[in-house]
Amino acid sequence: MAKMRAVQVSRPGGPLEIVERDVPEPGPGNVRIKVQACGICHSDSLTLMGEFPGQQYPRVPGHEVAGVIDAVGAGVAGWKLGQRVGVGWNGGYCGYCEQCRRGNFFACQTATRVTGITHDGGYADYLIAAPSALAAIPDAISAAEAAPLLCAGVTTFNCLRNSGARSGELVAVLGLGGLGHLGVQFAAKMGFRTVAIARGKDKEALARKLGATHFIESSSQDPSAELQKLGGASVILSTVTNAGAMKAAMGGLGVKGTFMIIGVDNTLEVPPIQLITASQSVKGWYSGTSIDSQDTLAFCAQTGVRSMNEIYPLERVAAAYEHMLSGKARFRVVLTTGN
Ligand SMILES: [Zn+2]
Numbered sequence: 001m002a003k004m005r006a007v008q009v010s011r012p013g014g015p016l017e018i019v020e021r022d023v024p025e026p027g028p029g030n031v032r033i034k035v036q037a038c039g040i041c042h043s044d045s046l047t048l049m050g051e052f053p054g055q056q057y058p059r060v061p062g063h064e065v066a067g068v069i070d071a072v073g074a075g076v077a078g079w080k081l082g083q084r085v086g087v088g089w090n091g092g093y094c095g096y097c098e099q100c101r102r103g104n105f106f107a108c109q110t111a112t113r114v115t116g117i118t119h120d121g122g123y124a125d126y127l128i129a130a131p132s133a134l135a136a137i138p139d140a141i142s143a144a145e146a147a148p149l150l151c152a153g154v155t156t157f158n159c160l161r162n163s164g165a166r167s168g169e170l171v172a173v174l175g176l177g178g179l180g181h182l183g184v185q186f187a188a189k190m191g192f193r194t195v196a197i198a199r200g201k202d203k204e205a206l207a208r209k210l211g212a213t214h215f216i217e218s219s220s221q222d223p224s225a226e227l228q229k230l231g232g233a234s235v236i237l238s239t240v241t242n243a244g245a246m247k248a249a250m251g252g253l254g255v256k257g258t259f260m261i262i263g264v265d266n267t268l269e270v271p272p273i274q275l276i277t278a279s280q281s282v283k284g285w286y287s288g289t290s291i292d293s294q295d296t297l298a299f300c301a302q303t304g305v306r307s308m309n310e311i312y313p314l315e316r317v318a319a320a321y322e323h324m325l326s327g328k329a330r331f332r333v334v335l336t337t338g339n
Pocket residue numbers: 041042043044063089151152
């Protein structure tokens with residue numbers, strides 16, 4: 001039996017252990033992917049800390065997986081050996097439950113598969129994936145470039161393209177980290193007047209390089225007032241995990257504006273009078289399914305949007321994970337396998 005490297009977690013709070021495992025066989029209806037790169041996402045801490053309901057161990061984390069189809073199980077149509085593919089958070093869907101039949105594949109009721117959480121993910125040389133979880137990777141995008149686009153990328157891209165903002169309108173991106181640095185690029189390439197809101201005057205040059213036409217320094221300026229001076233935002237894409245920062249920007253929404261939330265702080269309170277009088281919305285957005293990831297990758301190939309990554313070999317996973325957790329990564333951390 002052929003062997004492979006895998007990085008597993010054996011218990012809640014447990015370490016990332018590099019172990020040798022048998023290379024898994026794809027059963028009927030699945031494919032095996034030879035992993036070339038896997039991004040480290042803050043959500044991987046759910047697996048490490050056992051915070052996802054029903055988490056079972058041992059588990060291999062990783063839901064920003066890029067590689068090549070290496071074996072195809074019986075009954076799989078539409079995908080072939082050697083094809084470059086990515087897998088993200090959404091690990092597939094059934095296609096027959098009520099929500100799937102209504103087109104809400106992300107809300108599938110029977111196959112709640114989350115890569116690296118309900119089944120083994122991409123911190124390994126190989127993983128097994130459902131065809132409904134696969135996104136084709138264009139030639140112009142390398143595996144290491146593709147990896148973060150399969151979570152951070154699709155989350156910001158898909159949120160913005162479903163936000164209701166139209167070309168030429170004012171769109172603000174709150175936060176300039178792993179999500180925000182992609183959000184600013186996407187917003188600019190989608191043709192929005194793009195405002196970056198971040199802490200620290202030193203971020204302005206980067207924000208403008210990424211395509212922002214305006215920069216608001218949130219510790220010395222009032223983001224809401226500054227956005228109102230620009231006419232009010234059609235959309236504010238909130239990537240931060242701090243309710244105070246969200247509240248400080250929310251007043252910058254224009255009439256019928258939408259505050260799109262993709263970062264979590266459960267203490268957030270909303271201003272009902274402001275929302276009512278200006279017909280505004282506060283809305284969350286589920287990242288996306290495999291076709292949304294594929295659209296994200298294609299858009300990046302077309303427009304040149306890229307994640308800025310720090311690359312670590314799989315063996316250095318512990319250091320890489322610590323670096324991600326420290327908040328000092330500029331901007332996404334990616335493991336490569338050498339495959
Ligand atoms: Zn993620």
